[in-house]
Amino acid sequence: MGRAIVVDDHPAFRASARRLLELSGYEVVGEASDGASGLALAREHEPELVLLDITLPDMSGFDVADELAESPSSVVFVSSRDQNDLGRRARRSGALGFIPKDRLSEESLLAVVGSTR
Amino acid sequence: MKALRAALAVAAVPFGIVGYRILVHDLHSSPQNAVASVAVAWTFVAAGLVAWARRPQNRVGVLMTFVGYALLERKLQYSHDSRLFTAAFVFGEIGLGAALAHVVLAYPSGRLTTRVERWFVGTAYTAAVAFPAAMLLVWDYPRSCVYDCGHAFRQHSSIPIAPNETVFHALDQVFKIGVYGVFAVVFIALIAWRLWHATPRGRRLLAPLLLAGVVAGSRAVWGSIHEISGAGTSDPFYWWQVTGQIAIPLALLAGLLSARLARGGVADLIVELGRTPSGGVRDALARALHDPTLQVAYWLPMRQSYVDEDGRAVELSEDGRAVMRLEDIAAIVHDPELDPDLVEAAGAAARLALHNARLQADVRAQLGKVQESRRRIVTAGDEQRRRIERDLHDGAQQRLVALALELRLAQRELGAVADPQIERILASAVDELQVAVEELRELARGVHPAVLTEEGLAGALESLAGRTPVPVEIVSAPDDRLPPEIEAAAYFVACEAITNAVKHSQATAIRVHANRRNGRFVIEVEDDGIGGAKENGGSGLRGLVDRVEAHGGTLRVESEPGQGTRVVGELPCAR
Missing domain, CATH: 3.30.565.10 (Histidine kinase-like ATPase, C-terminal domain)
Known part of the structure; x- marks a missing residue:
């Protein structure tokens, strides 16, 4: 399905997300634990998908998504919080979609990515 | 002290009569000039003794009396008796210059308040004694002369160590023109500076006395200018001098009278305080002392600090203000030109009311601290809630969602080969985890919603x-x-x-x-x-x-x- 990167500050979640993406047919070309590294990785590889956590240690996932707005990569937000708890930016962001981490699965990922294709 | 004052009052009479006789017989003054000269001295003595009796703690009275006696002593230097002349000449200039400047600059507190004033008065006293003493040492009889030089009689120093008319003349000129003239100009400048920096009330209080000082000082300047021109002095100058000098004790008496009126204000204060709530003590004091800028700070022994009547901490600003402290109760910050005795009397009259106001200020200060502490507790509670929400999000919530994802992956990897029993268990575990995550979210939201932060x-x-x-x-x-x-x-x-x-x-x-x-x-x-x-x-x-x-x-x-x-x-x- 293409290449992907995972940007999240929790190693256990990154490992699980990598496996999920690979099972879904993605080639995971990199992982990053903060926003700046994620941006650098995305600019270097220009992946089709960026699985991006909203709460990062150095910057907000929304800011990372804004930086990538002009890139060919599609952004899917993930968070352990509910979308309703993330406020206006989550609703107004230009990302493909939002998946709560506890609902992340092949099906939910396909629903978000597929729904906008 | 009362006996001493009585003795000084009585002694001034014969002293003045002796002075009058010397002025008329030895200096050949006209009787009216001699009477005026003695009257100036007696006015100083009388006003000084009254001030001394009314305000024993204030030095103005003593200084005024001293000026009066110095002026009486000055008459003796015109004596034809060499020993009397010598003794009187050494100290003769004190009353007319240094002591007069001292009392004017020390009014109304009786103290010289600035270093410049202290330096000026000290130097004036020194010059007033040093120059005449030096002149007596080089007195060259019969050529040397300071008074009544047109007359055949010439005064004689009793201590002529190195008679030298040239040196004598030089000292005389420097003293009369250089020292006297310069000192008079500095004196007037100090008065102007004081008026410029005084509060409006201070200007009203000081103006009459200082104006009299300017009249006397300007006469000295004018006299020096005439000395340079060699024109000598004349009757108009004499009366100018007399007017200026006699106006000073009269101005002091006016000041005393106004202080008496102000003391009437303190009596009114006692009546007013009976009707005033403790919050109005400051206003009542300000009215009684005619000082709208007056401030009252209350002393809180437990905090070892001053507070205002609302209990807020205040620093006593002594910059250009005077402070009167009522021990363990309050401090009154007031116009420095106010009579300290009067402020003390007002403070004593208001002592009970100030004590009550201090207790109220203490309660308000404690209430303020409780309020502040209450606000801090709530703010700290909010901060704690924020931290708990973040900890839940970063800790338990992350672990649970990672676990849910792991279980889903396990479901996916087992796929069709999975035992139906195991598949049910896994599905149930995933559902339970989602419920747990949702409950945790609800809990975190109730603690402090992240979206608010x-x-x-x-x-x-x-x-x-x-x-x-x-x-x-x-x-x-x-x-x-x-x-x-x-x-x-x-x-x-x-x-x-x-x-x-x-x-x-x-x-x-x-x-x-x-x-x-x-x-x-x-x-x-x-x-x-x-x-x-x-x-x-x-x-x-x-x-x-x-x-x-x-x-x-x-x-x-x-x-x-x-x-x-x-x-x-x-x-x-x-x-």
Whole structure:
């Protein structure tokens, strides 16, 4: 399905997300634990998908998504919080979609990515 | 002291008569000039003794008496008796110059207040004695002459160590022109400086005396100029001098009279304080002392600091102000030109009222500290809630969602080969985990919603409205961020009011207004429910009242049965 990167500050979640993406047919070309590294990785590889956590240690996932707005990569937000708890930016962001981490699965990922294709 | 003053008063009479005789017979003054000269000295002595008797603690009276006696002593230097002349000549200039300047500059407190004044007066006393003493040492009889030089008689120094008319003449000229003239100019400049820097009340108080000082000083300057021109002095100069000199004790008497009137104000103060609440003590003191700038600071022994009448800490500013301390009660910060005795009398009269006001200020200070502490506790509580929410998000929540994802992957990898029993167990575990995550989210939201931290009140209210089962309309919300404690208080008011509306009031619509009004932030939640809510009805509103009041705000509930409920929280918010 293409290449992907995972940007999240929790190693256990990154490992699980990598496996999920690979099972879904993605080639995971990199992982990053903060926003700046994620941006650098995305600019270097220009992946089709960026699985991006909203709460990062150095910057907000929304800011990372804004930086990538002009890139060919599609952004899917993930968070352990509910979308309703993330406020206006989550609703107004230009990302493909939002998946709560506890609902992340092949099906939910396909629903978000597929729904906008 | 009373006997001493009486003795000085009596002694001044024969002393003056002796002076008169010397002026007339030895200096050949006219009788009217001699009478005027002695009258100046007697006026100083009389005014000085009255001032001394009225204000024993104030040096002005003693100084005035001293000036009077110095002026009487000055008459003796015109004597044809060499020993009397020599003794009187050494000290003869003190009364007319140094002591006169001293009393004028020391008025009204009796003390020289600046270093320049002290330096000036000290130098004046030194010059007033040193120059005549030096002249006596080089006195070249019969060529040397200082008074009545047109007359055949010439005074003779009793201590001519190295007679030299040239040196004598030079000393005489330097003294009369250089020293006297320069000192008179500096004296006038000091008076002008003092008037310039005095408070309006101080100027009114000082003006007559200082004006008299300027008249006397300017005469000395004019005399020096005439000495340079060699024109000598004449009758008009003499009367100028007399006018200036006699005006000084008269001005002092006027000052005393005004002080007596002011003391009448202290008597009025005692009557007024009986009718004044303790909060008005400052105003009553300011009126009694005619000092609208007067301040009162109350001493709190437990805090070892001063506070104002509202209990707020104050620093005693002594910059250009005078401070009178009433031990263990208060300090009165006042116009430095006020008579210290008068301020002390007013302070003593107001002592009981000040004591009561101090107790009230103490209570207010403690209340202020309690209020401050209450605000800090709530703010610290909010900060703690934020931290707990972050910890839940970063810790348990992350672990649970990672576990859920792991289980889903396990489900996916086992796929069709999985035992149906195991598949059911895995599916059940995933469902349970999702319930746990949802409950944890709800708990975190109740502790402190992340959206409030991230986006402020407007975002948090939208989020709150989005998850409320009853329609909630956000009519107004602030576009910018507010102080965190105000955002938190306003949010929890809205949250509690909406929860109550959903749970207890059977409301079908809720409206929220959140905006600034006249320096306050107002959060208002109204519903169309059954009403009848009470602040103390166990609905959680009581806790909100405490939270809002901790920030200096108010919370009110309007909830007539059948007319819906309106909860209004108002919080101070300058920006």
